[in-house]
Amino acid sequence: MNITRNTTDNLSAVITITVNKDDYQEKVDKVLNQYRKTANIKGFRAGQVPMSFVKKQYGQAVVYDTVNEILQKAVSEHINEEKLSILGNPIPVVKEAIDWNAEELTFDFEIGLAPEFEVDLTKVEVETYKVKVEEDEVQKYVDNFTQRFGALKSLEAVEEGAILKVDQTINGEEAKPSFIRVEDLKDASAFMGKKVGDVVEVNTKDIFDTTEEATQHLGTEVAEEGVNVTFTLKEVNTVAKAEINQELFDKVYGEGAVDSEEAFREKIKTESENMYSKEADKQIINDVVAQLLANTTFDLPTEFLTKWLTFSNEQIATEEQAAEELTKMEKSLRYQLIEAKIAEANNVEVNAEEVKEAAVAAITEQLKMYGQTTIPEESMNQIIAGALSNQEEYNRLSYQVFTDKMLAIFKENVKLNEKEVTFDEFVEIITEKNKELAEA
Incomplete structure (x- = not known):
């Protein structure tokens, strides 16, 4: 041969x-x-x-x-x-x-x-944002925690913020019992002041904004003209907010993690700033990528790629279709080449242990969102094993580790101009940048 x-x-x-x-x-x-x-x-x-x-x-x-x-x-x-x-x-x-x-x-x-080209990160300059968390935002988190970890309390009559357990009869036919949050209704006047055992007869059009909401609540298809429903009140409750004390601190952050309201608020502020810092990091990546794409020039084997798309994709029948598809994917292809060049120059690799560590961090954070600050080791290991055995999830975590390493390289090499902003200013900046990205 x-x-x-x-x-x-x-x-x-x-x-x-x-x-x-x-x-x-x-x-x-x-x-x-x-x-x-x-x-x-x-x-x-x-x-x-x-x-x-x-x-x-x-x-x-x-x-x-x-x-x-x-x-x-x-x-x-x-x-x-x-x-x-x-x-x-x-x-x-x-x-x-x-x-x-x-x-x-x-x-x-x-x-x-693949074309030969050079990438010089030192010539890239982008703004990065430090989000300052104000006291009113900390208070929103405190209110959310006291609401989330509060307890149900019976009410004598329906009032603002009430949660109702009701039996339902739809057009004369009994349906499954359900719960109604007064604050979710378009017009709750028919329920206000009612007590356990009282009956309320309404049309869904009068209490729900859309037929979709009515359908979701009743569990049956609701037409545009609505349906007549009879609600019989079985329970009238509200959520009594949890007190701001050690019990709440332990539920939110784990036993003994904070020991005072001052420390509680400071931890909320720190975690919020860290969360916004992650969002700011994502924007660093987006802005660096945009500049690299704009300033790193090289040719592609366009004729070959057009042939390859026609040959390999059954849905592409002509070279004209292939050329259109190549135009759509060109920006992504160019960045893949730039990214690979940077990764090779900096010996970026991802191993199985790093993927496992990423899985542990992601699962721990997710459990924490649901108030689970401690979990038996055996149960945790089972959850981690399940995540890592899912190829799609493994690939997602692997790419996240890779992205974090690329971010570290960007931070070390590009020029970052830090700007302190409020949360509202940050949202406005990101919204505008995302709009520009979508239009590009």
Whole structure:
């Protein structure tokens, strides 16, 4: 077997592979002998089929499969051994006719080569934002915690903020009991002042903003004109806010994590600033990527990529469609190349232990959101194992670790101009940037 490579232009090449009969005949004979032993052909006893018949029946197909296997392996090994950085996959050059009985077979494969370019992060300059958390925002979190960890308290009559447990009769037919939050109703006047045992008859149009809300609440399809519902009040409750004391601190942050209201508020402020810092970090990445795309110029093997898309994507029937698709994916492709260049220059790798650590951090944070600050080790290990066994989730966590490493490289190398802003100012800035990104 002989392999050569001819460069057609700076970013394209053709790999030519010449296969001799000696390269595949032994394997072909072995496969045909196996066919002869197992073939079940009418008129012949098992294992007694003449080899001439087997060759006539299966020979060309076996040669085709064997040669194709050899070619795929040869192309892959050549790319790896020559350390070629390619885009897409090799495309076989179609031949009108192949004489499979010839002593020598020659095949061509087109490849697209990744462009050579340099990335200089020191020339990138972006703004970064430090969000200052004000006392009124801390108070919102405190109010949320006291509400979330509060307890149900019975009320004598319906009032603002009440939560009602009701039996339901829809158009005269009994339905499943449900709960109604007074604050969620468009108009709660029909319920105000009612007590346990009272009956309220209304049309869904009068109490819900949309038919979707009515449908979701009742558990049955509701038409535009609404339906008549009879509610019988079984319970009238409200949520009594939790007191701001050690019990609340322990429920929110774990036993003994904070020991005073001052420390509680300070921890809320710190965690809020850390959360906003993560959002600001995302914006650093977005802004650096935007500048790199704008300032790092290189050509792509457009002609090859257009052919490759046509060849590899069944939904693309013409080169015109492929060209349109390439235009859509070009920005993403360019950044993948830039990202790979930066990662290679900085030896960025992600190992399984780092992915596991990311899973632990993500799961711990998620459990914390639901008020679970402690969990048995065995249960935690089961949750982590479940997450890591899900390939999609593993890939997501792996890319998150990779992204965090890229962020660290950006922070170390690009020029960051820090700007202190309020939360509202930060939201306005991010909203405007996202709008610009969507329009780009």
